[in-house]
Amino acid sequence: MTEALAPAPQTQHGLTPESSVHDYREIPYHLRKDTLKRIRAENGTLPEALWQERGSWVEERVAAILRNQRRVVSEVSINPPYTAGSDMVIATQPIGDVGPLTIRAEIKSSSLGIRDFKDKIRNKYPELFPKEEKNGQLIGNWISELRMSQWLTDNNLLLINGSEYKSEEEILRDSFYPQLDRIIEKARREKGISHQVFPGPT
Numbered sequence: 791m792t793e794a795l796a797p798a799p800q801t802q803h804g805l806t807p808e809s810s811v812h813d814y815r816e817i818p819y820h821l822r823k824d825t826l827k828r829i830r831a832e833n834g835t836l837p838e839a840l841w842q843e844r845g846s847w848v849e850e851r852v853a854a855i856l857r858n859q860r861r862v863v864s865e866v867s868i869n870p871p872y873t874a875g876s877d878m879v880i881a882t883q884p885i886g887d888v889g890p891l892t893i894r895a896e897i898k899s900s901s902l903g904i905r906d907f908k909d910k911i912r913n914k915y916p917e918l919f920p921k922e923e924k925n926g927q928l929i930g931n932w933i934s935e936l937r938m939s940q941w942l943t944d945n946n947l948l949l950i951n952g953s954e955y956k957s958e959e960e961i962l963r964d965s966f967y968p969q970l971d972r973i974i975e976k977a978r979r980e981k982g983i984s985h986q987v988f989p990g991p992t
Contacts, residue, residue, distance in 0.1 A: 805885070805970065807962040808859050817954045821847055823900065842871065848899040848952040849877055855958050856880060856966065864890070876947060882970075888977045893970070895948040904951050908938055915941075943972040 819825055821844040830836040853866045865881040876894035884890050898904045912919040912934075919937055921929060942949055948969045950961060 805862055805967055805974075807959070807967060808861060817844075817847060817851075822954060844899055845897075846871070849897045852895075852897050852950055852952040852961065853878060855961055859962070859966075862970070880948070885974055887983055888974055888981065891946070891973065891977060893946050893948060893973060895950060897950050897952050899951075900953050901951060904949060907949060911938065911941065939972070942969065943976050946973055948973075 821840065826836055826840060826844065829840070849868050853868055856863050856866050860883075862882055862885070863880060864883050867879045867881075869875075869877055869879065877897045878895045880893045880895055882891045882893065896907060898907060918941060919934065923929060948966065950965050950969075952961065956965075
């Protein structure tokens with residue numbers, strides 16, 4: 791399941807991913823998804839500590855990737871485990887006439903984690919995510935995804951899959967920047983600023 795609606799080689803606000811130095815470590819063998827699946831298949835269960843360790847590694851990986859986007863990101867703070875609301879907080883550089891933004895991010899280690907998070911939100915707010923229209927017509931998946939995207943934007947929340955199967959480019963171009971674009975556009979509407987393309991921070 792995709793985390794963003796569309797890839798963006800260059801976003802509508804001119805914010806383009808920077809080439810970065812890979813300063814995050816490669817995922818340890820014992821935390822790889824295939825390894826964990828094999829352990830669970832052999833033992834019938836998997837120690838919770840391994841899932842937690844994998845989750846921490848994924849958060850650190852995503853944080854390192856985002857910190858390398860220095861023209862856009864000024865600071866990334868990882869919240870303590872089980873913090874309500876989000877896994878990390880991202881402070882941006884001043885962005886055009888919007889200024890600096892503070893954005894929350896939820897980081898998942900798999901597509902299943904992304905799906906589970908969305909399901910929890912839909913179950914928590916059934917009035918925002920009805921399964922059918924008032925006339926009884928079922929709501930299609932793409933409409934449901936549009937509403938989820940809008941909910942994330944309204945809450946200044948990014949949802950990112952940081953799995954080892956996601957490349958740095960996928961995380962940035964297909965997830966981080968498209969979602970950031972939507973939050974920037976929301977901030978512009980809230981400030982009453984008409985849309986314009988600007989070159990982004992330098």
